[in-house]
Amino acid sequence: MRKVAVLALGLVLVGLLAAGAGVPKIALILATGGLGDRSFNDQSYWGAERAAKELAERFGVPVEQIFSYVEPRSIADYEGYQREFARTGEYTIIVCIGFDQAPILEEVAPDYPDQKFVVIDAVADVPNVASVVFNDWEEAFLCGVVAGLWTKTNKVGMLGGMDIPLIRRFYQGFSQGAQWANPAIKPEDVLVRYVGAWNNPTLGKELSLEMYQAGADVIYGAAGKSHLGVFAAAEENPGVWWAIGTDVDQAWSTPEHADVIIASGLKRVDLAVYTEIMKAVEGTWKPGVIVYGMVSESRIGTGIAVGKVDKFPPYVVASYSEVDIPEWILDKVVEAAKGILDGTIIIEHE
Amino acid sequence: MSILSLDLFLSALRLATPIAFVALGETFSELSGVINVGVEGTALAGALVTAIVAYFTGSPTLALLSALAAGAFLGLLHAAWAVYLRADHVVSGVAINLLVTGGALFSTRILWGWRGTSPSAATMNPWIFVGLCVLLVGLAQIYIFRTPWGLRLRVVGEHPHAADTAGINVNRIRLLYTVLNGVLCGLAGSFLFNNLGRFTDGMVGGRGFIGIAAMVVGNYRPLPSLAAAYFFGLVDALQMRLQAYIPSQFSIILPYLLTVVVLAGFLGRANVPKALGKPYLKEGR
Numbered sequence: 001m002r003k004v005a006v007l008a009l010g011l012v013l014v015g016l017l018a019a020g021a022g023v024p025k026i027a028l029i030l031a032t033g034g035l036g037d038r039s040f041n042d043q044s045y046w047g048a049e050r051a052a053k054e055l056a057e058r059f060g061v062p063v064e065q066i067f068s069y070v071e072p073r074s075i076a077d078y079e080g081y082q083r084e085f086a087r088t089g090e091y092t093i094i095v096c097i098g099f100d101q102a103p104i105l106e107e108v109a110p111d112y113p114d115q116k117f118v119v120i121d122a123v124a125d126v127p128n129v130a131s132v133v134f135n136d137w138e139e140a141f142l143c144g145v146v147a148g149l150w151t152k153t154n155k156v157g158m159l160g161g162m163d164i165p166l167i168r169r170f171y172q173g174f175s176q177g178a179q180w181a182n183p184a185i186k187p188e189d190v191l192v193r194y195v196g197a198w199n200n201p202t203l204g205k206e207l208s209l210e211m212y213q214a215g216a217d218v219i220y221g222a223a224g225k226s227h228l229g230v231f232a233a234a235e236e237n238p239g240v241w242w243a244i245g246t247d248v249d250q251a252w253s254t255p256e257h258a259d260v261i262i263a264s265g266l267k268r269v270d271l272a273v274y275t276e277i278m279k280a281v282e283g284t285w286k287p288g289v290i291v292y293g294m295v296s297e298s299r300i301g302t303g304i305a306v307g308k309v310d311k312f313p314p315y316v317v318a319s320y321s322e323v324d325i326p327e328w329i330l331d332k333v334v335e336a337a338k339g340i341l342d343g344t345i346i347i348e349h350e
Numbered sequence: 351m352s353i354l355s356l357d358l359f360l361s362a363l364r365l366a367t368p369i370a371f372v373a374l375g376e377t378f379s380e381l382s383g384v385i386n387v388g389v390e391g392t393a394l395a396g397a398l399v400t401a402i403v404a405y406f407t408g409s410p411t412l413a414l415l416s417a418l419a420a421g422a423f424l425g426l427l428h429a430a431w432a433v434y435l436r437a438d439h440v441v442s443g444v445a446i447n448l449l450v451t452g453g454a455l456f457s458t459r460i461l462w463g464w465r466g467t468s469p470s471a472a473t474m475n476p477w478i479f480v481g482l483c484v485l486l487v488g489l490a491q492i493y494i495f496r497t498p499w500g501l502r503l504r505v506v507g508e509h510p511h512a513a514d515t516a517g518i519n520v521n522r523i524r525l526l527y528t529v530l531n532g533v534l535c536g537l538a539g540s541f542l543f544n545n546l547g548r549f550t551d552g553m554v555g556g557r558g559f560i561g562i563a564a565m566v567v568g569n570y571r572p573l574p575s576l577a578a579a580y581f582f583g584l585v586d587a588l589q590m591r592l593q594a595y596i597p598s599q600f601s602i603i604l605p606y607l608l609t610v611v612v613l614a615g616f617l618g619r620a621n622v623p624k625a626l627g628k629p630y631l632k633e634g635r
Binding site: 034035036037038042071073163191192193194196197199200201202203205206207209210213225228229232235254256257 | 361364455458464465467469555593597
């Protein structure tokens with residue numbers, strides 16, 4: 001019994017020494033779409049990686065010692081990973097990416113009350129979780145404005161990953177943006193199709209072709225890896241069919257399609273992840289709901305990449321797109337952004 | 351807007367072709383007595399190798415040949431485990447799936463710095479594959495049921511001891527058709543890459559497993575399996591168009607739901623090769 005007690009004490013001391021070094025540790029659990037979507041997941045990773053690199057330099061240790069990440073293959077894997085990281089008690093903060101992690105986190109987080117968690121894109125109402133949400137409809141509205149002005153057929157489309165509230169809000173923003181910019185577009189002229197998966201670009205391409213063939217000439221992709229299929233579909237008829245990316249300037253992240261991507265919505269997930277990690281390390285981290293977007297306390301986090309120069313930073317910024325967007329369209333986008341900011345444009349969403 | 355259009359059928363053909371390739375490959379290997387659930391991973395390997403070779407050499411033809419070689423290699427691996435080392439066929443197949451999934455993430459990261467996706471690379475016209483598929487299925491139907499080699503293939507899966515007595519090398523036949531299965535899965539993967547112009551780790555997306563289902567519905571015969579694959583492709587193409595009218599949650603499950611329903615109807619009267627999944631031992635009873 002004594003031996004056990006001594007051993008336990010020894011382990012605690014070793015643990016304290018390791019903690020005494022004060023090197024923070026970060027865990028990142030990505031969404032099921034996984035890295036390589038050149039959009040949402042990759043951007044989350046960049047935010048965490050940036051924080052890890054700065055911290056590694058500050059503490060003089062290799063990045064690997066600070067930063068761990070996992071790519072769950074399915075929703076069923078989330079709980080295991082969340083518990084595995086939390087159980088060690090070593091991590092300063094555990095970052096969970098994706099709306100579908102929130103309900104699981106609501107079960108897991110109360111079991112580890114001293115562990116700080118962050119969840120992106122949905123709210124988990126637990127005292128040790130910070131929930132970061134974005135006004136996705138703002139990014140989508142601006143993309144809708146570009147689509148509405150660019151279309152020659154007065155018909156546009158959106159490819160969604162799944163028919164869920166998060167993606168429906170994208171659609172609501174996109175549809176209202178297109179109609180605000182172009183009165184010839186009626187609600188039924190804004191098509192929407194859902195892939196049912198975030199990592200099935202083959203089906204994404206077929207669905208996009210179907211919308212293009214039905215007369216839509218601009219398609220906005222909000223489907224993770226699946227909407228790489230939108231770009232592939234647009235390439236089948238370049239100069240006639242166009243695409244809009246999501247979350248990251250996809251003319252930059254998929255440069256081979258910079259000839260068909262006219263714009264990309266921006267959602268600064270990287271900024272949110274980076275900020276939350278740094279707050280946890282500095283000791284200023286607080287649980288609760290944090291909103292990013294144009295109409296929020298922070299007034300940052302959403303926008304659009306379109307045109308060759310920054311028109312209205314940080315909301316309307318330059319894109320790597322090779323397509324020449326006329327000045328009058330850009331002016332209208334800036335007008336829309338200003339309207340959202342000052343409240344003259346109100347985007348309805350669920 | 352009419353749902354029944356030429357585009358619908360073209361879309362169905364594109365969606366069905368990888369399934370049909372896998373179904374044909376699995377028909378060959380299962381008739382010889384070898385179950386291979388590694389078809390999903392083998393197709394993914396085919397797509398990955400096509401992407402790598404097309405990207406670095408710029409030659410879609412060389413990329414296709416490499417994909418066939420990669421498929422053959424994985425078929426060889428499966429045959430080594432399942433036929434010669436007498437491992438459980440399903441376990442060996444699952445191992446191949448896991449190996450390729452992990453390998454794909456690893457190699458895309460090493461080669462391009464993006465986990466799970468490749469950049470765009472040179473492609474060939476995917477319709478070549480659609481045509482080739484029909485041709486191969488037709489030839490296979492004749493080969494299996496109208497030639498002495500086809501008879502040997504079937505007897506090895508039905509009654510390996512009788513085949514052995516007749517002087518047929520059972521294990522070598524099984525090796526041969528397992529490798530052929532790998533080659534056809536490689537072809538399926540290569541089509542998927544050429545259709546999209548980019549590799550992504552989810553691009554097979556269950557089409558390998560549906561290929562096995564198509565083979566069962568087709569009752570281990572190439573032509574009916576092709577019909578089953580086309581049926582699945584058609585329903586999938588149809589569900590996309592139905593999304594305009596019914597909630598997507600319902601339309602997306604349609605192809606899978608119908609597969610289950612059709613399978614349930616066919617499974618009872620399938621003539622499964624009698625020695626399927628059983629290793630062959632000369633001294634065995």
